[in-house]
Amino acid sequence: MKLRFRLNDEDKELDVEPFRRLLDVLREDLHLTGSKEGCGEGECGACTVLIDGAPVNSCLVPVAQLDGHDIRTIEGLARQGTDGEVLLDEVQQALVSFGGTQCGICTPGIALCASAALTREPNADRARLRELLAGNLCRCTGYQLIIDALVDAASTRRGNSKR
Amino acid sequence: MAGGIERKVINTTHGPDAPHGDFTRVGQRARKIDGIGKATGEAVYTDDIVLPGMLHAKTLRSPHAHAKILSIDTSRALALAGVHAVVVGSEMPVKYGVIPWTPDENALATDKVRFIGDEVAAVAAIDEDTANAALALIDVEYELLEPFFDPHKSLVQSEPQIHETDARGQPYKKGNISKNVLLEFGEVDAAIDGAAHVVEDDYVFHGTAHAPIEPHCAVARFGSDGVLTLWSSTQIPHYVHRALARVLEMPAHRIRVIQPHLGGAFGGKSDPFSLEFCVCKLAMKSKRPVKMLYTREETFYTHRGRHPMEMHFRTACDAEGRVTGVDSKILIDGGSYSSFGLVTTYYSGQLLTGPCHFPTYRFDSTRVFTNKPPCGPKRGHGSVQPRFALEIQLDRLATKVGLDPIEFRRRNLQAENSQTVNGQTITSNGYLECLDVVEEASGWKDKRGKLPFGRGVGMAGSMYISGTNYAVYPNDMPQAGILVKLDRSGLAQVYTGTSDIGQGSSSVMATLVAEELGLRLDQVRVIAADTDLTPVDLGAYSSRITLMAGNASVDAGRKLRKQVQAAVGEHFDIPPQQVMLAEGFAFDREDGERRITSQQAFELTETKFETLAATGSYNTPDRGGDYRGGTIGASPAYSFTAHAAEVSVDTETGEIKIEKFWVAHDCGRAISPVQVEGQIEGSTYMGAAEVVLESHDVYSDESHVEAGLHRRPSLLEYTIPTSLDTPEIDARIVESIDPEGPYGAKEAGEGPLHGSIPAVANAIYDACGIWLTELPFSPGKVLAALRAKQGETSAPSPNGKASADTSVEAIRARLAAAKKGKS
Numbered sequence: 001m002k003l004r005f006r007l008n009d010e011d012k013e014l015d016v017e018p019f020r021r022l023l024d025v026l027r028e029d030l031h032l033t034g035s036k037e038g039c040g041e042g043e044c045g046a047c048t049v050l051i052d053g054a055p056v057n058s059c060l061v062p063v064a065q066l067d068g069h070d071i072r073t074i075e076g077l078a079r080q081g082t083d084g085e086v087l088l089d090e091v092q093q094a095l096v097s098f099g100g101t102q103c104g105i106c107t108p109g110i111a112l113c114a115s116a117a118l119t120r121e122p123n124a125d126r127a128r129l130r131e132l133l134a135g136n137l138c139r140c141t142g143y144q145l146i147i148d149a150l151v152d153a154a155s156t157r158r159g160n161s162k163r
Numbered sequence: 164m165a166g167g168i169e170r171k172v173i174n175t176t177h178g179p180d181a182p183h184g185d186f187t188r189v190g191q192r193a194r195k196i197d198g199i200g201k202a203t204g205e206a207v208y209t210d211d212i213v214l215p216g217m218l219h220a221k222t223l224r225s226p227h228a229h230a231k232i233l234s235i236d237t238s239r240a241l242a243l244a245g246v247h248a249v250v251v252g253s254e255m256p257v258k259y260g261v262i263p264w265t266p267d268e269n270a271l272a273t274d275k276v277r278f279i280g281d282e283v284a285a286v287a288a289i290d291e292d293t294a295n296a297a298l299a300l301i302d303v304e305y306e307l308l309e310p311f312f313d314p315h316k317s318l319v320q321s322e323p324q325i326h327e328t329d330a331r332g333q334p335y336k337k338g339n340i341s342k343n344v345l346l347e348f349g350e351v352d353a354a355i356d357g358a359a360h361v362v363e364d365d366y367v368f369h370g371t372a373h374a375p376i377e378p379h380c381a382v383a384r385f386g387s388d389g390v391l392t393l394w395s396s397t398q399i400p401h402y403v404h405r406a407l408a409r410v411l412e413m414p415a416h417r418i419r420v421i422q423p424h425l426g427g428a429f430g431g432k433s434d435p436f437s438l439e440f441c442v443c444k445l446a447m448k449s450k451r452p453v454k455m456l457y458t459r460e461e462t463f464y465t466h467r468g469r470h471p472m473e474m475h476f477r478t479a480c481d482a483e484g485r486v487t488g489v490d491s492k493i494l495i496d497g498g499s500y501s502s503f504g505l506v507t508t509y510y511s512g513q514l515l516t517g518p519c520h521f522p523t524y525r526f527d528s529t530r531v532f533t534n535k536p537p538c539g540p541k542r543g544h545g546s547v548q549p550r551f552a553l554e555i556q557l558d559r560l561a562t563k564v565g566l567d568p569i570e571f572r573r574r575n576l577q578a579e580n581s582q583t584v585n586g587q588t589i590t591s592n593g594y595l596e597c598l599d600v601v602e603e604a605s606g607w608k609d610k611r612g613k614l615p616f617g618r619g620v621g622m623a624g625s626m627y628i629s630g631t632n633y634a635v636y637p638n639d640m641p642q643a644g645i646l647v648k649l650d651r652s653g654l655a656q657v658y659t660g661t662s663d664i665g666q667g668s669s670s671v672m673a674t675l676v677a678e679e680l681g682l683r684l685d686q687v688r689v690i691a692a693d694t695d696l697t698p699v700d701l702g703a704y705s706s707r708i709t710l711m712a713g714n715a716s717v718d719a720g721r722k723l724r725k726q727v728q729a730a731v732g733e734h735f736d737i738p739p740q741q742v743m744l745a746e747g748f749a750f751d752r753e754d755g756e757r758r759i760t761s762q763q764a765f766e767l768t769e770t771k772f773e774t775l776a777a778t779g780s781y782n783t784p785d786r787g788g789d790y791r792g793g794t795i796g797a798s799p800a801y802s803f804t805a806h807a808a809e810v811s812v813d814t815e816t817g818e819i820k821i822e823k824f825w826v827a828h829d830c831g832r833a834i835s836p837v838q839v840e841g842q843i844e845g846s847t848y849m850g851a852a853e854v855v856l857e858s859h860d861v862y863s864d865e866s867h868v869e870a871g872l873h874r875r876p877s878l879l880e881y882t883i884p885t886s887l888d889t890p891e892i893d894a895r896i897v898e899s900i901d902p903e904g905p906y907g908a909k910e911a912g913e914g915p916l917h918g919s920i921p922a923v924a925n926a927i928y929d930a931c932g933i934w935l936t937e938l939p940f941s942p943g944k945v946l947a948a949l950r951a952k953q954g955e956t957s958a959p960s961p962n963g964k965a966s967a968d969t970s971v972e973a974i975r976a977r978l979a980a981a982k983k984g985k986s
Contacts, residue, residue: 014897027211031213034203034204034205035204036377036426037210038426038459039459041459041877043459043879044376044459068485074203077203078203083802087201088199088202092202095202096194096198096199097194098837099198099838099841100195101195101197101202102427102665102666103208103376103377103424103425103426103427103665104200104201104202104665105376105426105427106376108201108202112684130886130887133885135886138886139375139845139849140845141841141845142844142845142846142847142849143777144844144848144894145840145841145844147886151970
């Protein structure tokens, strides 16, 4: 099946079997290995990608559903600056600065999910951020430093970082 | 050990002070060196590795808990299009085990299977679907054997034996008992029987899993030059290297083991695993690279999680609240293989003798085999379970004496620079300060005994090792080695065998070397865990890396610093000690304007000396009690932790909510405070999950149609906590500068788990006056205990247990009703 979609701000055309998992197509065909397989059954969120800005578990998505949609993976979350430098998303920046990454296997999914969440709900407070993140499991941090980071990222996006 | 060779005495300690007065890197709230790579998805984990021509492998697992294998026929699988190789146990007959005294595992089952999920055969094919299809074509004939699910049965019934031979291939003489340790220190019975207050009770700690988000994964390549390379999600590359050589019957120098970025371990990746041998053998047979990634379900079968323990504890104190003796008898359910079980059995007693001092002590621990997934070391190995029992008993004694629990613990301190009852040496001890910190931070004095019914605070204390004094296999070589190379570019390259499993060990190594050489963190690059490139380090277990590899890093860095100081001193025409290295420069200490860059300094040094590199090593001082087993639990230094927890108990539904934790952890000097806080929080979270949510178990009724099958082999059924299930954790660092650690540092990765569990139990007593003794604390158990306290006798159900304890549906209905009532 021929698919057309946007992937990390570029037009893509792929000829693939429609029922393959989006996660496999990303990792195997497109070599985007930032999306991780933690469970393969939609529980851990390590394979989170954004489809039209909404976080989904790519291990549960048949690739046929992509046709005509806009996909963003962790590889497309940071932007290029005018001098070619990497401009991390505020969420990525905060996760790094606050020690929100330990083993890092959940980090891409959390960064995407949180970035999307803060776009939808820029005023989310600490308690709400805990709710918004509940679909992404982290086994290392106890979530404390991740939530601290997201609170800061929200603040940065509103224009007043404490960093 | 090595015939007639005298062991080189390595100066293992370097003092607590900074190289130049004040620390420039140590203690800074710096970023981890790999943070950006992880946040952008660039970090490469084992499953991200793709090699040309790579095949995918899958494992056939036993559907029976205990059975003889009569025959295996792989011909139909081999005939399937796309299948390149099949391997069975007879091709790798040599047994292995991480502990050299108990090698009872095979890469694939040879003669029998011992749990549902035991590995039987493996297939390499063009893709996973083909490999899975081939598994279905392997014909295995089994003869069923009576299974063992109840550890009590294993204790008394020795036939059929789960393991029929011992390490030497002789008949196994201990029935289904894996290990027994009985150690007694002082006259325990007299000290307890004659005491003013005695508490005695039974405690149950259930099985729990590590559940790292990255499943086990391994990739192997066998080159035409005869070199075998394995990339694996392991936390012990060195032991895997040795095990591969043994099982594959290959010279070790033809094997290279690399650990890529690793997605969490917690002790769950510290054995050699079936898939590591299988991908190697399949790569050798197929002449193609081979990858195997376990499914989430398979990680639950692979297990090596926390041992379930049934513990009988007696603890006594005098009228003033001084503990007089502790006596325990512990039954440990080991599952189907030994793993680290010999050590686990010792640890269930040996690691309990601080921070509470007791003058007499006995423990009698027995580990048995059962036909369940094998248990192993999980964060806080072997001692989290008895710590749960002991810290509850200390609170009960405090209650009897009429002392505040914190005051009771202050009164029973195992002080710094002392020997514990079992002969372990305590160097630094910041426990008193930990107690002060959590008392203050939690508002203890305003809360304990003063909160409304259903809400309470509790606390607990613990200690843990910073590495073990003796390697897993006996040898007199260094426990940790490191190589630091200085480049003309101004870069220091650190080659370390340590495994960064997310705990940040590579960042710690970088920080220490940067401190010694006056570099910024971006001027240090760490190359870790590659047996071809990096000197041997024993691995990421027993909280050993910061202290051991840290000392080795300081050792190597200091050697190079002296050379740099000598060269720059000559250049500036000042004494070497007047040269200061900091922030990427070499200064004249007396005239800060006189400075050159580190790059220039390294060029001068290379000119004066030669190509610049230095090794550093660490070995442990002599430690431990003078008795059989006295060295197990011996550590160069011990960390100390105090936990306080605030909980609320819904006395209608039996639901427990942990409101908040306050944790103070004495890690010696905090090399990286952010990482220490991360370890405190991660440990406490993991403990909290074991109290109220997680449970790893199989259907244990032998008549059950699925007897032996894992009850919930998925993350959400097993119930690992989400961000919503995790309380806020207030992590505080206490720094007792230890004479043994690098700049005084001790461990942080495991100690801060232990007390989180009994602190909740003790808080529940404060909330509603019940002592819960059986984990996990489900609503049914809470309600049953509340009823028992109120003197109500609940109607017994047909199987004799309290109805509230067994009827899940009833509890769910009550929960639903209660929630409706609230909204």
